[in-house]
Amino acid sequence: MGESLIICDKVGKKFCRDLRNSLWYGLVDSLNELRRREVDEPDALRPGEFWSNKGISLEVKRGECLGLVGRNGAGKTTLLKMITGLIKPDQGRIRITGTVGAMIALGAGFNPVLTGRENIYVNASILGLSTRQIEDRIDEIVEFGELSDAIDAPVRTYSSGMNVRLGFAVAAVMVKPDVLILDEVLAVGDLAFRNKCLTRMSVIMKTSAVIFVSHTSPIVNRYSSRVAWLDGGKLVKVGQPSEVIEEYSASFDQQAGEMTSQPGWALESILLNGQFPNEESTIGWNEPLSITASVRLPAQNHRVRVKFQFSDSEQRPIATAFSETMETGNAGNAQFEMKLDRSLLAPGKWFLSMAVFPEDLLSYHILANAGWTFQVSSGRQDFGTDRIHFQAQWKHQ
């Protein structure tokens, strides 16, 4: 492992969500620059401000890849912006050695009216390449992006997939920096292209110091040598990828769930295969799954539709079961049951949420996302990272 190319020393950055205040502070801070002094009280927050990053100390060496995980708003992007030198820290210091490449805004500067080829020149120039360097590599870019048929058509005729392929191809072929910043850019295109991107990046990663932000835990786990978990602007933990990611995923459980309902409506119980869904609940892949929800409601007949939603360990919605219209009867309570003969949810951790809507779906009676969780297990090891797995009939001739 080589020398430290990225060093962050107790870095802090303030942020203000109130637009008017923020613009005003921007003006004041700019004028302070002219007085050649730092902010009057660097540690004090002005009205409306909060610490978007606080006390962050990190070091990344050549050949090392630091995965950065954290929820939206945890301060990951702010940290990356400071490391790339776009904004200044309010506290602490950042020291960067060597050339910096950032794959953040793929396809920066694309003009939809121009052809793919013309846009390669623009985008690559923005990434710092000379016309001659671009000319030398343009065939390689077109080939990498698998766009030889469409390269002389205007970019606005491209599908969104082709657009990101072009953007990624330019960056991937061009970028060979000492310090590489990747912000959620590896999840582009179809599976084959994604694999190609990851392979390409893993080659570059060997000779650079890399900081890598992704919401796809398996990818972070596979490519990072260490993982840093950022929450509320602070570093919660830095360490072995599997260890940190496990703790990070577990933190989702601790978050208070949401339960809202219209007057007179309430969810009284929810059962998954006859048990309250919790950390210990386990079901098998390709095995039956049933969910029963007991609901209290105003004592008259309602025509409702019920939805159960399954989200993966990072709380991304993956699968939904939505009922036809059902009648509740006048009893003032109702039980809704959903049954699957075979659940295709892949092994791993899952979250369950439910909702009850009136027939017209224009409003809701109950929305419940209370962090109910369960595990799917399987004896098989070959599922990979996809979240749904079909049990198919196979044939070969």
Add this chain to the structure above:
Amino acid sequence: MSLTENLESRIPEKTEPSIARLPVVEYSSASALRNPAGLLMEIGVELWRCRGLAWVLFHRDLMAQYRQSYLGYLWIFAPVLTTVITWTFLTSQNIVQSFDTDIPYPAYVFVGTVIWTAFSAALTQPLASFTAGSAVFMKLKVAPEAFILAGFGKLAFDLAIRLLMLVAVCIVFKVAPAATAPLVLVGITLAMLLGGAIGVLLIPIGSLYGDVSRIVGMVVAFGMYLTPVVYPVPAAGWSRTLFEWNPMTTVVLASRDWLSHGIGSHLPATIVIAAASAFLFLFGTVLLRVFLPHLVERMGM
């Protein structure tokens, strides 16, 4: 050959340079002005480095602009022609009193409008280019000066085409050019320099507050009537004083003199304006660099 091998073989093996040879940057809250020499050096290096990008951006905007249009380059002189036709119509029909000009009136308006447009376009262009490029330099470390330079390139291109038309206008209206006529180019450059200097100075506040570009639009529209663009400087009264205090009056009058008379009496004043504009331009460029991280931070909201 597998996909992996194929890719690896195409990426040249990186020889690890010794750390002593690599550039080192340090970011902290300290003001960039603490090291003024370093800052000026940085600006110089960045400007030199971004010349290629500015050229590519200029080329991109030019191609994109005309690829979506049937009338193409006609739009470069349409605004100037409109002003000439409007004022020639107003004066020929005596809706507005006719003015005593030493060259045919349409040619008089044409010269004035070309110079004024050079100023007004250069005044609004820097902020417009900065805002248009912000999507890129808010995410990537790219010199925003490249976008501004590309904008000036576009203005220069438009003006070059208008100059060709000025030649045609002179021939049609039988304006005999003086030996100093090529100096009109200097007049146009000066108008751009003055407008550009004010435009660059306005970027920091204009990128934060939308009011600025609106105010500039109003001032420019009104300013044309305080400059001898479509009529001469009033003979007396407080409006004459306003004209006299307006540096663009000097630039327009000097350019007209150079076109059809000779060196005239405005040379010393134009030199002063040129020096002041150049200084303001430089000052605005430095200011923009110093403020840039704060602008990126606040515009990104």
